[in-house]
Amino acid sequence: MRTSGYTHDGPCEIYMGDKLALSYLNCHESIPEQTFKLDYSGCGDSCTLYWYWLGVRKLKGKYSWQVYKECIPIYK
Template sequence: MALLAPMADAHQIVLLPEPQWTTNDKDTKYNPLAFLENQGFKTQEDFKSWRDENGYKSLRDFMDRAKYEVTSGADFSCGFTDPKGTPQPIPAGNAMRSTGYTHDGPCEVWLDDTMVLDGDNCHEKFPGKDYTVDYSSCKGSCTLRWYWLGVRFLKNSYSWQVYKACIPLTGGAGAPAGSLPAGSGSQKAESGSQKNLRM
């Protein structure tokens, strides 16, 4: 039964573009970088309302500015991924792939300071493992930054679980938004509207 699967299988990593890891341990790669309910945050189901009430402009703004500690050995900004690792080619067809948003919670993908994908509940908005983003803002080289806050109801309270990845990219800009693969659905519309937000 799925409920009996190992905890690590319920967590998530980015698969494409491929991160360069600073650890070889699979469980370490998959596990959250922090559990915020244990660090003084008044966690709740609706993170967006909490974020707005506390003056954060985006999930990235919260994850990069809030005061919390990450697990031993992890980098605060990039977790166990190496932002100075081997630059990866921009995927064909504007593709991005992860192991899937298995919990509720918001996510964002940024190319340097341009947000190219976001959702208040990515478990519902991106139900599969494959989706598309618009890489056209990546001129020559850039860093893809992935953020996900997994929200789970555990032990009579909400758990906020922090995930981050940084992936250096190289190559020309991705395909124009109008030439995304057929069948990309709502993700196509999402990837076509970039949001420039300076941190």
């Protein structure tokens, strides 16, 4: 999988259908590259990939959360 990179600290998770495929408490540190491997075998003939990331940063002395999400259909 290729992303634009994790520019803020914060947790992320990827699901293949209802199965957790990846989870990190801080994706900015755990996934330093834009490209990483995912096992698509649990997807079968088709499923939906759900990607969630809660980016956090400190702005003007307060923490600001940014919610990122994406749903991607996967087919063989």
